[in-house]
Amino acid sequence: MKNWLSTLKTLIWKDLLQEWRSKDMLTAMLAFAILSIFIFNYAMELDPRQRAELAPGILWVVITFSGTLGLNRSFVAEQEQGSFDALVMAVPGLGSIWLAKQISNFLMMLVLIVIVLPVYSLLYNQNLFVPGLLLTLILGAWSFSAAGTLLASMTAQTRMRDLLLPVLLFPILMPVNMAVVKAGMGIMSGAALASYQVWLTVLLVYGIIMTTISLMVFDYVILE
Amino acid sequence: MLSWNKKISFLAIFSGVLILLAFGLVLFYAPVEQNMGLVQKVFYFHVAAAWLGMLGFLVAAVCAVLYLRKPNLTLDAVAASSVEIGLLFTAIANFTGMIWARPVWNTWWTWDPRLTTMTIMAFTYIAYFLLRRGIDDPAKKARFGSIYLIIGFATVPLTFFSARLLRTIHPTIFGSAGTGEMAMTPAMYQTMGFSIFAFSVLFAVFLIVRSRLRLNQQWLEEQEALEQEEEFGEVING
Amino acid sequence: MQIELQGISKSYGRLAVLKNCDLQLESGQLLCLLGNNGAGKTTLLRIVSGLLSPDKGKLLVDDIELSLKSPEWRRKCALVAHKTFLYQNLSGLENLRFFSKLYQHDLSEKELRDRLAEAGLARAGDKQVRSFSRGMQQRLTIARALLSNPDVVILDEPFTGLDKDGSALLMRMLADLKRGGAMVLMTSHDPQAALAVTDGFVRLSRGVLSEVVWVDGRGWSEIEPLLYDVSTPAFEEQSDAGETSRSKPVLGPTGRLRTQETGTIGSITTPSSDCLRPACGSGGRGVTEE
Numbered sequence: 001m002k003n004w005l006s007t008l009k010t011l012i013w014k015d016l017l018q019e020w021r022s023k024d025m026l027t028a029m030l031a032f033a034i035l036s037i038f039i040f041n042y043a044m045e046l047d048p049r050q051r052a053e054l055a056p057g058i059l060w061v062v063i064t065f066s067g068t069l070g071l072n073r074s075f076v077a078e079q080e081q082g083s084f085d086a087l088v089m090a091v092p093g094l095g096s097i098w099l100a101k102q103i104s105n106f107l108m109m110l111v112l113i114v115i116v117l118p119v120y121s122l123l124y125n126q127n128l129f130v131p132g133l134l135l136t137l138i139l140g141a142w143s144f145s146a147a148g149t150l151l152a153s154m155t156a157q158t159r160m161r162d163l164l165l166p167v168l169l170f171p172i173l174m175p176v177n178m179a180v181v182k183a184g185m186g187i188m189s190g191a192a193l194a195s196y197q198v199w200l201t202v203l204l205v206y207g208i209i210m211t212t213i214s215l216m217v218f219d220y221v222i223l224e
Numbered sequence: 225m226l227s228w229n230k231k232i233s234f235l236a237i238f239s240g241v242l243i244l245l246a247f248g249l250v251l252f253y254a255p256v257e258q259n260m261g262l263v264q265k266v267f268y269f270h271v272a273a274a275w276l277g278m279l280g281f282l283v284a285a286v287c288a289v290l291y292l293r294k295p296n297l298t299l300d301a302v303a304a305s306s307v308e309i310g311l312l313f314t315a316i317a318n319f320t321g322m323i324w325a326r327p328v329w330n331t332w333w334t335w336d337p338r339l340t341t342m343t344i345m346a347f348t349y350i351a352y353f354l355l356r357r358g359i360d361d362p363a364k365k366a367r368f369g370s371i372y373l374i375i376g377f378a379t380v381p382l383t384f385f386s387a388r389l390l391r392t393i394h395p396t397i398f399g400s401a402g403t404g405e406m407a408m409t410p411a412m413y414q415t416m417g418f419s420i421f422a423f424s425v426l427f428a429v430f431l432i433v434r435s436r437l438r439l440n441q442q443w444l445e446e447q448e449a450l451e452q453e454e455e456f457g458e459v460i461n462g
Numbered sequence: 463m464q465i466e467l468q469g470i471s472k473s474y475g476r477l478a479v480l481k482n483c484d485l486q487l488e489s490g491q492l493l494c495l496l497g498n499n500g501a502g503k504t505t506l507l508r509i510v511s512g513l514l515s516p517d518k519g520k521l522l523v524d525d526i527e528l529s530l531k532s533p534e535w536r537r538k539c540a541l542v543a544h545k546t547f548l549y550q551n552l553s554g555l556e557n558l559r560f561f562s563k564l565y566q567h568d569l570s571e572k573e574l575r576d577r578l579a580e581a582g583l584a585r586a587g588d589k590q591v592r593s594f595s596r597g598m599q600q601r602l603t604i605a606r607a608l609l610s611n612p613d614v615v616i617l618d619e620p621f622t623g624l625d626k627d628g629s630a631l632l633m634r635m636l637a638d639l640k641r642g643g644a645m646v647l648m649t650s651h652d653p654q655a656a657l658a659v660t661d662g663f664v665r666l667s668r669g670v671l672s673e674v675v676w677v678d679g680r681g682w683s684e685i686e687p688l689l690y691d692v693s694t695p696a697f698e699e700q701s702d703a704g705e706t707s708r709s710k711p712v713l714g715p716t717g718r719l720r721t722q723e724t725g726t727i728g729s730i731t732t733p734s735s736d737c738l739r740p741a742c743g744s745g746g747r748g749v750t751e752e
Contacts, residue, residue, distance in 0.1 A: 003566055006563070006566070007563075007564060007566075010560060010563040010564055011564075013560075014549065014552070014560050017551075017552065017556065018549060018551045018552060021551040021552070021590070022551050077549055077550065077551065080550065081545050081546045081547055081548050081549070081550065082543065082544075082545030082546070082547055083545075083547045083548065083549060085511075085513055085541065085543065085545075085547060086541075086547035086561065086606075087564070088512075088513060088536065089511060089512065089513070089536045089537065089539060089540075089541060090536075090537065090561060090564040090565055090610070091533075091564060092533040092537065093533070147375070150371075150375070151372075154355070154368045154371065154372070155355075155358070157359075157364070157368075158355065158358030158359050158368075159358045159359070159360070160354070160357075160358040161358075164351075164354060164355060164358055167351045167354055168351045168354070168355060168372065170347075171344050171345075171347040171348040171351060171376070172348060172375060172376060172379050174344050174379070174383045174386070175379060175382040175383050175385070175386040178386040178387070178389075178390070179386060182389075182390075198389065199389075202382065202385070202386055205382065206379070206382055209378055209379075209382070210375070213374065213375055213378060217292065217371045217374065217375075220292055220367050220370075220371060221367075221368070221371065223513070223515070223531070224363070224364070224508075224513065224514045224515065297475070361474070362474070362475060363474070442475070443476075445475075446475040446476045446477060447476075449474075449475070449477055450476060450477055453477060453500075
């Protein structure tokens with residue numbers, strides 16, 4: 001257990017250090033996210049009252065679209081110089097390779113959320129720092145990156161790579177999209193917890209299912 | 225003993241007869257529904273096609289799990305063929321559904337959970353073929369395909385559940401009552417049961433023929449690779 | 463320690479890449495694997511390192527069976543392949559530190575720097591690998607692979623990209639490894655250069671592994687004929703290339719004969735995998751009735 005944790009920590013540290021050096025992923029994700037907030041403004045001519053209702057939906061679209069950009073990059077380092085093989089030979093339980101990548105990607109998503117939320121709040125003069133919304137987004141981000149990390153580990157090994165990931169990911173992600181948006185709308189309109197609780201459960205169940213499946217099948221992604 | 229080819233031919237003819245019989249039952253045996261009129265008759269094929277859509281994906285998911293446990297390219301060929309046929313019947317179900325929905329719901333498309341789920345599922349399986357096209361190595365193609373089928377299939381119930389939490393106007397035929405309930409007579413049930421049976425036999429025929437075609441295709445590709453290898457050997461050593 | 467691979471076979475569809483390969487290795491031994499492009503060398507090395515599962519065959523470690531796919535086995539091995547396995551955005555030292563932690567060896571800063579110095583990278587250690595030349599990357603690749611003090615070292619063309627100093631360095635490292643009791647399996651396109659360190663040669667030809675030809679202080683000119691044994695079909699093909707340029711029958715996988723334009727029709731005996739071995743004596747492939 002102690003060894004397992006230290007392996008996990010080492011793997012995550014490597015991802016974060018790499019990202020810190022290049023900042024490829026985060027720069028692209030943030031730039032795209034903020035640009036899309038601007039685009040939404042002009043595309044939808046949001047009036048203040050509609051805005052409150054639509055905010056969770058817009059936020060989630062912005063977060064998932066820019067998140068996909070990041071996911072596409074997340075296995076580049078492993079693919080570029082074949083270090084997948086070196087990891088496979090060094091790490092006893094292959095699931096931890098997936099879990100480490102999932103945690104790094106999840107952390108990336110959190111950074112994205114932490115930056116996008118205040119920007120959105122500032123631009124639309126609407127306070128989005130509501131604990132319930134934050135919780136929803138965090139749960140959603142875990143599910144999003146769980147499905148995304150597994151799929152990205154596969155698409156990274158195909159010919160079409162970046163092109164393929166969104167096409168594979170979004171149909172799978174449908175329940176998450178519905179749940180985040182519905183729960184978010186409930187929270188922003190000040191409804192009672194009971195009215196949107198079920199959506200939080202959906203998110204939780206999805207996250208658990210996707211994490212379990214990924215841990216079970218990841219061996220088959222990297223071992224031939 | 226009959227040859228493999230002959231058996232399939234017989235099964236194909238048998239399924240053709242069954243389908244014709246089903247047609248007959250729908251046209252002449254099943255009564256005309258009072259509220260909806262003649263257009264309700266499309267429902268017998270609609271339900272059968274939707275069932276086969278689900279069945280195709282179920283068969284594929286089972287093959288995918290089996291493949292990961294013990295790799296065998298035949299299983300992969302069956303899985304891929306099953307998805308293909310499932311997609312075809314999903315399209316038929318959606319199409320017949322639209323024909324029915326236009327006069328009954330007064331719209332071609334609605335964001336009904338079953339409709340939404342089926343369509344999203346169809347997108348998942350189209351993505352499955354895109355994934356396969358991006359991979360050259362047959363074993364890797366089969367492995368990745370299987371993984372995607374498993375996660376795709378695992379999310380279907382959640383998609384359906386979520387879509388259902390949003391409003392529904394689709395008639396519920398079995399079980400709990402909903403809006404737009406349909407009262408079915410025994411003749412209607414019999415017709416529907418027969419139609420589902422006839423379509424299921426058709427599905428089996430399609431699945432066998434398509435899987436064999438796939439395996440033959442694979443065999444030919446391998447043959448080419450082998451011959452190339454042979455020539456390559458000649459060049460290197462000769 | 464002693465390992466034994468028995469009956470390793472691997473095919474992609476019906477294309478057999480490895481046919482029933484046997485190989486034995488003992489501590490302190492270094493074997494050099496020879497073979498043409500496409501002979502299956504890389505496939506064999508990947509199977510031995512546990513990255514690719516064979517269709518058939520087993521591994522015995524000190525006469526006890528161990529799964530080639532087991533993590534315990536993978537962690538005993540080290541692989542230097544065509545790709546460097548290095549993280550380009552990390553420095554040389556960080557790469558080494560990362561892998562030493564993964565192997566739970568936790569070498570100290572000083573030990574890691576010593577490893578870098580051994581590879582002749584003492585001054586470049588803090589630079590990102592991205593800025594390294596091909597040769598420097600290869601040196602780091604080798605240093606990284608040896609970090610875990612592996613029992614089995616597998617090297618796929620390790621001399622690629624190395625300059626004269628680098629090659630000398632690698633030679634020294636290989637000698638050290640042998641002395642330290644590791645077993646080494648490497649491929650090389652330059653057997654004469656490998657002669658200085660290797661204990662023996664094996665040759666892989668179209669999926670069939672030859673017997674080991676031990677060096678025993680002999681020169682390459684003595685070893686070569688043994689490896690390319692006159693009886694091996696590959697050698698026959700090589701020799702008759704010079705004689706005549708007659709049309710060559712192309713053997714289909716089913717054993718049916720297709721001929722090119724000149725239309726020499728003849729029967730052909732399919733070279734069974736057994737006959738491809740040097741021990742098989744005369745005549746693997748016979749074209750008759752000209």
